[in-house]
Amino acid sequence: MSTQPDLxxxxxxxxxxxxxxxxxxxxxxxxxxxxxxxxxxxxDIPLWKALTEGMGLAGLLVPEELDGQxxxxxxxxxxxxxxxxxxxxxxxxxxxxxxxxALLECGADDLLSRLASGTTIGALAVSLSVPAGSAYSVxxxxxxxxxxxxxxxxxxxxxxxxxxxxxxxGLYAVEAAAATVTPQVSLDLTRPVAKVVLDGAPGHLLGDAxxxxxxxxxxxxxxxxxxxxxxxxxxxxxxxxxxxxxxxxNRPVGGFQALKxxxxxxxxxxxxxxxxxRNAADALANGADAEVAVAVAQAYAAxxxxxxxxEALQLHGGIGMTWEHPVHLYLKRAKADSIAYGTAGAHREAxxxxxxxxxx
Amino acid sequence: xTDAAELTRLTRELLAAHPPADTxxxxxxxxxxxxxxxxVHYPEGLGGLGAPRALQVVVDAELQAAGAPDNDPRRIGIxxxxxxxxxxxxxxxxxxxxxxxxxxxxxxxxxQLFSEPGAGSxxxxxxxxxxxxxxxxxxxxxxxxxxxxxxxxxxxxxIARTDPDLPKHKGxxxxxxxxxxxxxEVRPLRQVxxxxxxxxxxxxxxxxxxxxxxxxxxxxxxxxxxxxxxxRVAIGGMRIPREGGMIGPVAETWRERPELRTHDLHxxxxxxxxxxxxxxxxxxxxxxxxxxxxxxxxxxxxxxSFARLNQEISGLEVELLGEEGLLYEDWTMRRPELxxxxxxxxxxxxxxxxxxxxxxxxxxxxxxxxAERVLGLPSEPRTDKDVAWKDLAR
Numbered sequence: 001m002s003t004q005p006d007l008x009x010x011x012x013x014x015x016x017x018x019x020x021x022x023x024x025x026x027x028x029x030x031x032x033x034x035x036x037x038x039x040x041x042x043x044d045i046p047l048w049k050a051l052t053e054g055m056g057l058a059g060l061l062v063p064e065e066l067d068g069q070x071x072x073x074x075x076x077x078x079x080x081x082x083x084x085x086x087x088x089x090x091x092x093x094x095x096x097x098x099x100x101x102a103l104l105e106c107g108a109d110d111l112l113s114r115l116a117s118g119t120t121i122g123a124l125a126v127s128l129s130v131p132a133g134s135a136y137s138v139x140x141x142x143x144x145x146x147x148x149x150x151x152x153x154x155x156x157x158x159x160x161x162x163x164x165x166x167x168x169x170g171l172y173a174v175e176a177a178a179a180t181v182t183p184q185v186s187l188d189l190t191r192p193v194a195k196v197v198l199d200g201a202p203g204h205l206l207g208d209a210x211x212x213x214x215x216x217x218x219x220x221x222x223x224x225x226x227x228x229x230x231x232x233x234x235x236x237x238x239x240x241x242x243x244x245x246x247x248x249x250n251r252p253v254g255g256f257q258a259l260k261x262x263x264x265x266x267x268x269x270x271x272x273x274x275x276x277x278r279n280a281a282d283a284l285a286n287g288a289d290a291e292v293a294v295a296v297a298q299a300y301a302a303x304x305x306x307x308x309x310x311e312a313l314q315l316h317g318g319i320g321m322t323w324e325h326p327v328h329l330y331l332k333r334a335k336a337d338s339i340a341y342g343t344a345g346a347h348r349e350a351x352x353x354x355x356x357x358x359x360x
Numbered sequence: 361x362t363d364a365a366e367l368t369r370l371t372r373e374l375l376a377a378h379p380p381a382d383t384x385x386x387x388x389x390x391x392x393x394x395x396x397x398x399x400v401h402y403p404e405g406l407g408g409l410g411a412p413r414a415l416q417v418v419v420d421a422e423l424q425a426a427g428a429p430d431n432d433p434r435r436i437g438i439x440x441x442x443x444x445x446x447x448x449x450x451x452x453x454x455x456x457x458x459x460x461x462x463x464x465x466x467x468x469x470x471x472q473l474f475s476e477p478g479a480g481s482x483x484x485x486x487x488x489x490x491x492x493x494x495x496x497x498x499x500x501x502x503x504x505x506x507x508x509x510x511x512x513x514x515x516x517x518x519i520a521r522t523d524p525d526l527p528k529h530k531g532x533x534x535x536x537x538x539x540x541x542x543x544x545e546v547r548p549l550r551q552v553x554x555x556x557x558x559x560x561x562x563x564x565x566x567x568x569x570x571x572x573x574x575x576x577x578x579x580x581x582x583x584x585x586x587x588x589x590x591x592r593v594a595i596g597g598m599r600i601p602r603e604g605g606m607i608g609p610v611a612e613t614w615r616e617r618p619e620l621r622t623h624d625l626h627x628x629x630x631x632x633x634x635x636x637x638x639x640x641x642x643x644x645x646x647x648x649x650x651x652x653x654x655x656x657x658x659x660x661x662x663x664x665s666f667a668r669l670n671q672e673i674s675g676l677e678v679e680l681l682g683e684e685g686l687l688y689e690d691w692t693m694r695r696p697e698l699x700x701x702x703x704x705x706x707x708x709x710x711x712x713x714x715x716x717x718x719x720x721x722x723x724x725x726x727x728x729x730x731a732e733r734v735l736g737l738p739s740e741p742r743t744d745k746d747v748a749w750k751d752l753a754r
């Protein structure tokens with residue numbers, strides 16, 4: 001049994017899910033998210049405080065002696081499923097997973113404690129589109145300061161500290177106040193990206209960038225699959241609910257076989273995605289087979305999440321095309337997620353090496 | 361309650377009393393059945409000990425390590441997977457004692473006489489008639505089709521119409537049919553693969569004693585649901601290693617023969633490899649749910665996924681082989697004992713997998729079932745409800 005992944009949810013994980021879902025039901029309804037993302041402050045900081053200071057969720061991956069919860073990627077995955085289901089505009093994946101993993105690799109204890117408490121938000125200053133193991137942009141380290149420009153940095157506009165890779169091979173912590181962070185107009189309104197410009201900003205050397213970035217991006221990709229699962233589940237559930245109510249030709253639209261088959265097909269994909277996402281979370285938690293598990297999950301998850309959101313829009317008909325209906329938030333998140341931490345194609349290429357199915 | 365330690369002790373006792381090296385295969389299997397170690401979740405006296413189903417692995421591992429013979433479950437799959445649970449659920453004590461032991465040891469092979477030329481996905485439309493004679497026996501007339509193993513079978517599970525005046529689901533009765541009866545004629549049905557793996561079965565004045573009726577008269581549809589549900593459960597129960605399915609031979613060919621590789625095939629292979637791995641994980645998750653006593657609806661999707669994957673993967677494999685893909689191993693008409701994808705060539709796999717989306721319920725019907733029973737979408741409008749079978753359009 002020991003070599004088999006545990007693909008189920010434990011009772012504790014179910015309890016955690018229920019708590020997060022309750023909070024999100026109260027504090028993060030679709031209409032509220034639509035209103036917020038059009039404002040100057042698209043991130044929901046009060047919700048972030050409730051999740052972190054209230055529930056301690058930012059420290060799940062951080063050991064207890066560093067003021068974290070000492071939990072694993074399995075619990076984080078459950079939180080991300082719920083955040084994906086709500087397209088919650090909080091920097092959880094970027095700060096509590098990606099930045100945290102980079103700091104864990106560097107052994108940056110003080111900063112880890114700050115991130116674990118949620119009072120400090122961290123962002124890895126690597127473009128959201130980069131998969132683990134690929135090249136990423138770096139800034140110049142010169143005369144004790146950092147110089148350069150980085151783009152596509154997710155949630156940077158709300159970060160307190162940026163983790164910046166430099167051309168000397170080091171990863172530096174830079175206080176956001178010392179950088180110029182300019183929001184870019186983003187496809188995904190709920191996880192916007194920003195441009196970071198450093199003009200001699202002081203940085204605190206954390207350690208080697210390469211292993212830290214690799215570990216951070218691998219965990220980001222693997223756990224993103226759980227967010228995509230939650231997103232896909234919401235779109236499927238909402239579409240099924242709508243098609244049971246909506247009548248055309250004197251029948252509920254959901255009774256037409258052409259549509260039933262499309263929804264059943266989507267359900268199959270979501271069921272498969274759950275197994276793949278659980279497998280990735282379990283593998284990240286246990287260290288065994290994680291490279292393959294993450295690549296499989298990401299190669300599978302992104303097309304499913306996009307398909308689910310696209311089907312939801314189409315099957316909602318005209319209402320699905322409107323700004324007031326939240327399906328567009330999900331479509332934009334799903335499409336951006338299909339690029340985040342590497343496209344499905346990039347992960348398939350990684351697999352080709354990992355499982356010895358090499359290109360011609 | 362029988363626990364794992366007790367099962368280990370009993371299995372070692374069996375091995376000590378019947379050393380596999382010096383015991384005839386059938387004798388060993390009979391002794392195993394009588395010790396209650398055949399299927400431990402079955403009742404005592406019927407091959408089991410009333411133990412949790414999950415503990416079977418304890419017995420199997422112990423026996424495998426000792427080199428004990430097994431009952432070749434693949435060869436007797438219909439008996440084990442379909443006939444046995446139905447007999448256990450609905451049979452009389454006499455029927456259970458008569459049929460389960462020879463079924464499990466494989467002395468008696470079973471087949472399933474359900475589908476008919478006019479009743480496939482719409483199984484309840486079946487027209488094979490069973491009429492009660494004055495002596496109490498049933499006289500059966502009709503034609504069945506797609507019957508695997510009919511040419512090897514000693515017994516069949518059979519559903520037949522006993523009251524054509526009732527709506528189609530209500531006038532059906534379930535029987536156990538003796539395939540050696542002179543009224544039973546089995547004709548091979550040659551398929552796209554060139555082989556005759558299935559059969560047509562013609563039933564002409566076949567006499568079935570009332571003692572071989574399973575369940576009440578007219579209750580056959582409900583009994584058949586047990587059979588069909590068990591057929592679906594059996595698919596989800598297996599644990600497959602990575603590349604354990606149809607993707608295995610293709611991946612091996614890719615590794616061993618770089619001269620066949622093209623960029624287009626590479627993209628398609630990687631995509632299918634991922635889908636096969638994910639389907640395998642879903643199967644594993646479904647299995648873990650069953651073991652944990654939390655069965656979910658996920659199992660009903662597995663057959664759909666594997667049918668599509670098998671077809672796409674085997675199609676890719678033929679193309680990968682290039683000029684070799686133009687060839688086929690053998691068109692000679694044969695009657696194989698079991699479906700075996702491994703050890704056959706790519707052309708066979710391609711052709712045989714076309715049946716995966718038809719046998720055991722077409723994919724279109726299964727998608728309807730998922731949509732209605734899992735997602736709760738409205739059912740298709742029905743024109744056959746509350747209409748006597750004899751009045752239905754055919």
